Amino acid sequence: MTSSDNVLQPDEAVVEQQLFRDVIGRFASGVTVITTTVDGVDFGTTASAVSSLSMEPPMLVVCLNKTSGTQAAVLKAGVFGVNILAEGQEELANRFASKGVGKFAGLNVETGQTGVPLLSDALADLECHVTESVSGGTHTVFLARVAIARGRDGAPLTYFRGRFGRLENVREDTAYKAMRDLVLTRQVPLDQPLELAALARRLDREPAHIAFALMKLASEHLVTHTASGQYVATPLTVELADELFDAGCVIEIGVADRAVGHLTETDIATLEGYAATLSRIVADDAPDIGEFLKARYLYRRYFVGLVKCSQLTDMYDRLGISGMWPQLISDQPWWFQFDVQHHARLARACRDRDVGRAKQVIYEHTDHVKILVREAIADAGGQL
Secondary structure, three states: OOHHHHOOOOOOOOOOHHHHHHHHOOOOEEOEEEEEEEOOEEEEEEEOOEEEEEEOOEEEEEEEEOOOHHHHHHHHHOEEEEEEOEOOOHHHHHHHHOOOOOOOOOOOEEEOOOOOEEEOOOOEEEEEEEEEEEEEOOEEEEEEEEEEEEEOOOOEEEEEOOEEEEHHHHHHHHHHHHHHHHHHOOOOOOOOOOOHHHHHHHHOOOHHHHHHHHHHHHHOOOEEEOOOOOEEEOOOOHHHHHHHHHHHHHHHHHHHHHHHHHOOHHHHHHHHHHHHHHHHHHHOOOOOHHHHHHHHHHHHHHHHHHHOOHHHHHHHHHHOOHHHHHHHHOOOOHHHHOOOHHHHHHHHHHHOOOHHHHHHHHHHHHHHHHHHHHHHHHHOOOOO
8 A cells, every 4th residue: 555545535434523622622712803884784693713814915814604784795895994802802703693683782883094993992903805705614704805904902702612712711711621631541650649830831821821720620530639738539430330330311402402303314324324433443353442442432422413413512521530441451351341232322323313312322322331430440440
């Protein structure tokens, strides 16, 4: 096989939609409100797909959904404003992200030199003339020349993993994820205090962000805050594992109740695809546990994501202990122990729109996994 055999051709299948959403959500971006006016009516929509294109001449790229009224208005007007939001302006971002009229009501709005409405309290604003527009999937891509730009002191509002927040929130979140991985994969000892300065150097993070991560992990019972004010990694016991799996089960049952009877063919086919991948992995001569756990995670996260609630998906992620699975079962014939047919049965229940059967499969799988973990913990002496 040559290296060219592994190169995807332009007409080959692209990345699965939910995976793309999850991965691209890890790219932190600024938040803007695009504004314009047509026939005396002001339009505005929240957008994070905004980027500088060139310095000479000053140009921007702005992407707007084709279903947006603002997109149609920009096409007609040929001019628009880019209002860069500041931290603390989440309410503005949510207001302009919604459908409907009256978005400008009660706001401090001024008219720019190009005639577009501008949000007076924004961190910065730019007035732009459209030079070209092209279609890109579900969006219209505008290339625009910047005519006027103004900036004010302050910090930007950011958009990261489906949420608006401060730039500091992004740093805290990345520190939390890195620290959680260290704890779950047992790259830190169970019987020694977690030293803040040493962890900050190890992860190349600010000590304050590591402190935030440890507090968050303590709320999840993955680390323990001792009476002396130190943090230590919490051993995984049967009781803690049962609590985590039961909480995840509750979320999955709620998703089944709300989503199973209303899925698209694409959703069902995606679940079936993941189930087929899992079956293929365990059928290999030497199954790869890392590959298996990744496919399993993508299946279950896609299922929970069917309700289109990023907060619920994040909560579900925080209950997961996938980082511990290699330590729990990698030295065993795990491919015989995992009930991989569960995923196919759940996908079948979704195709049949059978909510009751989907819930039954979820309960059965939860019980099966709990038994596996209990046995592994018992073999390890009662805790891991």
